[in-house]
Amino acid sequence: MPLKVERKCTNYKNCSDKFTCPSTDFTKQYCSIYLARLEQMEVLLMDRIKQKWGNKYPVCKLHKLSEEQYTKCIVIGTLFKDQKLKPSVLKRIAEGNQLVPQPILTHFTDESDVLFMEDEVQRYQLSGIGNIDIKKLVTGISCALLGKDEGKGKFKVDEFIFANMRDQIERPVLTESLYVLFLSGINFVEHEKIALHLQLLTYWISGLLGNTDLISRVCRVVIAGNSIRNKPPKAKPTISLVSRTTESPETIEAVKNFDSFLLKMCQVIDIDIMPGEHDPSNHILPQRPIHFCMFPESSLYKSFNQVSNPYFCEVEGIKIIGTSGQPINDILRYSDITSNLEAMESCLIWNHLAPTAPDTLGCFPFYNKDPFILTQCPHVLFAGNQEQFGTKFVTGEDGQKICLISIPDFSKTFQGVLLNLKDLSCKSISFQTN
Template sequence: MFSDLSAQKEGSSLLCRPSEDQGPVFDRMSLAYSPCSERYTVGERSFSRQYAHIYAARLMQMRPLLSERAKQKWGSDVLIRKLCDLQTGEQCCIVGTLFKRMDLQPSILKEISEEHNLLPQPARVKFISETDELILEDELQRIKLEGNIYKDKCVTGSVIAIYGAEKNDGKFTVEDFCMADLPPQSPRPTLSSDRFVLLVSGLGLGSTHADSMLGLQLLVDMVTGQLGDQGEQSGAATISRVLLVGNLLSQNTQDADAATKPKYLTKKTQAGSVEAIRLLDEMLLQLVASVPVDVMPGQYDPTNFTLPQQALHRCMFPLSSVYPTLQLVTNPHQSHIDGVRFLGTSGQNVCDIQRYSSMDDHLEILEDTLRLRHLAPTAPDTLGCYPFYQKDPFILEECPHVYFSGMAPTFQSKLVTGPDGQECLLVTIPDFNSTQTACLVNLRTLTCEPISFSAFSADEDEDSEMNVSH
């Protein structure tokens, strides 16, 4: 792994006597790269359409896949019915979209109820309760579900196949259910040497934590070869690409009152994001002069709020945008790096599922979306989404080799396998502003390891040392 490549070489310590010669020059590996995020690029934007169209398109695309999966699981002779053709007591399979009725789900109707002097709803981290109900619906009808199905783990918008029978009370008793599972996957090329892609999320520029800037500068110096001895520099040369995965700016740069203030009160004031963008441009300038960089927007970055988030505008980066190594991409983002297919988001989809289900582990949620074959099942119900009309771009038509999500509380990785031999590396990228940790993905072995840049903090002793570990 990367730590082995960066091991100290004999006679290369920083404490050694300086030599007369200039020292070796390490050439950075260059990898073949092709972006594949055209499906997440929104052209003419129209919000005049109803959101029912995206649910209909999602069900239409997923029904053939789930029908085939149901036959593989429950036998080729299984009856696949639509809700309008159900007969009481008949064992059959239904393919439909889940709807989770939740009493605690935030609603604009509850917010305006303050006009009637009602108490506001308390702040909640999760919105699930014992009274939640699961409903399955297709193009024409809906039916309540009971039985062998994990109500708390399910979320609205998931398309699944259920097996069971309708009882006399009008409810469908579920005996078993299945998801679409991993989509087909193109073979991964065999690489002869180790080469790495660095994943970083949540730089949080503009925050009040001054020590986070020291960790960020250590990261930049390590990638550009300005940090460490010859062993560290030769290891840094194997980092062939950097992906900045969302939340480049801190939440502190969001001024909610600025839009409602009178113009004369904000005439000579400057938005908090202006200085943060300038810092980001200067940091990118150091990186793109040495290594190709992909920049994904996140929840607090200056682009559209609804998914898919469009790429940041190049005019915001006058210094770094002149370099061809800077790639401003969408969220979600998909690309081929040396034949390895990368796909990921800045974490909004995972955090939203965490709020509306019993799952807390980001890695478990990430695997669940992969097996559902859908990046953001809760969009557009509780997650902002563009009202697509004919096709749902968040459906996974091809299995990635590396599937990542940003803004996680901790680093986690896992290699999952599919029914047809698919292999996918799941990576949750921690918030760099709070953890000072990035992730290194080895394209040859399809493994991932964290790399930490711990700096001084108030909780540590004054004589504690900085640590760059991996």
């Protein structure tokens, strides 16, 4: 498919090294993740403590509270949310043996949820939390609390602070509009349903439908996961005690069709392929790039890029980071946050891409550093496989300005998202054929 226009060239850098080489040592306990997270976040929280309270209050370890008996002090730790509706292995066993019927739930918050704080040694139940909305919090957030020990393992909270957004480099000034196209949830197992829409997409990106000035400024395509399927295949009943699954013919055919689609795209534009929750990649985060053997035709092109999930890159100096949607969807399940854009903003305030990992979201057992901690503030934060398109600008306390992007599921909406790098404005673009 020949390109009818000359496409603008851009400077690009993949900055996802910390996501592509996760630890493979599974002999460590998962508690080491929280210890590593707290160790890194404590440094950031101490800076925030000095900004907010100075040296007015002492900082005390949780296990020293009963000894020091401060009238008011600051403690630093990781929040744990005790939820009776949270799924557990024991509940699944009971359900499987028909001992106790379990209701089917997709949301796990309840009025009885209790908040705790823990550090390397001790756990305290939080009381009198005032303006802290428990329902908007999840397990795994690092924070600092001002209050006093009430005895009997309870800490009364007066005020609280999170790590908040990191420093942000000034956004480069571009003299002309340049665009990045975001897609997610293409779902090639339903190829017949999406074939015409994808054909329209390839015609559009190739400049065959006109509007060549705009098309020439689209410099990159990012596909944010669930390209093969957007939901798990139905499990077949078996009496075997050994869990063994083979790829279905429809999955193999979907991979072939995806490769054929990418072959057309790679001939005209640079394209980044992120794995998603239901793609043929490792299930736990961070997900490694999908293996090149899946793409015998398209992987021959230099414009074809397999990237990780989460994915962090720079395009013309604009820092872009995001996921295929699993962390955001998990936050929505375990809190009363109802907007995916609000969940993304919360991740910036908590300074963590996936706070619920490893409690309710699978991840590698890191024990030195937590790669999901944001070490710098991006200019763009995106999440794939969402119900609908959405965008929002958020501003930090130190003037950071971040564009949030909710990328809709393509197989349901037939929409992509076009980001203008010049001013970070976003708009949805439809590839509906009727």
